[in-house]
Amino acid sequence: MSLFYLQDSRPHAYVGDGLSFWGIGGSGYVTDLDKAQLFAQDGALDHRDTDIPWPKDYIDARIRIGVDHQYICLTEAFEQHPDSPDFYLQKPKDWNGNNLIWLDATGQTTSNLRVAMKVPAALVACTSARLRYSGAVAWPCAYIDAHSRRLVERDDVNLKEALRGTGINLPKPRKVPMMMFNCAGCGRFVSDRQRFEHNCSNCGQDNKP
Structure with missing residues (x-):
């Protein structure tokens, strides 16, 4: 089924x-x-x-594999993994929704942990510098893996x-009718968008609520 x-x-x-x-x-x-x-x-x-x-x-x-920043803590990560052999490097102050952004081996950024680079503990500092992300945050891999999710x-x-091939044909989305208003000055029809973008082109009336 x-x-x-x-x-x-x-x-x-x-x-x-x-x-x-x-x-x-x-x-x-x-x-x-x-x-x-x-x-x-x-x-x-x-x-x-x-x-x-x-x-x-x-x-x-x-x-993809993502990591929600709401459910992780750097202090906790190092308490649980004080001797972590390898680390992921996170780009600070950058997110995709709730997901952290990681560095891959080429220095590109991604929210997909599957392609994030694992860096040996001894190479974290020089790798960050080589990729020109000296402010990158290092997270123990085991901790991050345990807090990742499929999305x-x-x-x-x-x-x-x-x-394709399921036999399912979804209904076309219904068009939402455009909201129309009468100009307070001359009575001509004005769309909801027009009343915010400019005054009435016929009489100059400001129709914003």
């Missing part, structure tokens, strides 16, 4: 580039796939128009490709 994750596709539901899915047992929306509810096909289609079913196999093949980002998935 095919299983599906159910994504909340509303704009506010994205966490950085990460997709949010229905949590297990109606626990809200989560980016952590291990905490996401799985649905049979009928159940995945029995929801709001803004909820999108993604085949589990498709999503699982495209995961998927919008640039790694394609809905048309994902649903």
Whole structure:
């Protein structure tokens, strides 16, 4: 039986580039796939128009590994791993949603821990300098690995490709009608956007609320 994750596709539901899915047992929306509810096909289609079913196999093949900065502590990391043999290097003051940003072996940055560089303890300082990130934060690898989670980002998935062969045809999103108002000066129609962008082009009336 095919299983599906159910994504909340509303704009506010994205966490950085990460997709949010229905949590297990109606626990809200989560980016952590291990905490996401799985649905049979009928159940995945029995929801709001803004909820999108993604085949589990498709999503699982495209995961990234992210680390939520809300659930880690540098002091705790070194208390638990005082003799860590290797470290990840984090770019400070930079996030993708809640996810920390890491350095890879070329000095590029990524939120995907899968491609982050592991640096031997003795080489942390010189590696940071070589990559011109002298302010990089060093985290014990074992601690970060234990606090990582599986997620998927919008640039790694394609809905048309994902649903090919499933027999699922999603309804086209309904267009929201444009809000129109009458100009307070001359009565002409003015759109909601126009009344904030400029005064009435006919009579000069300021129609902002």
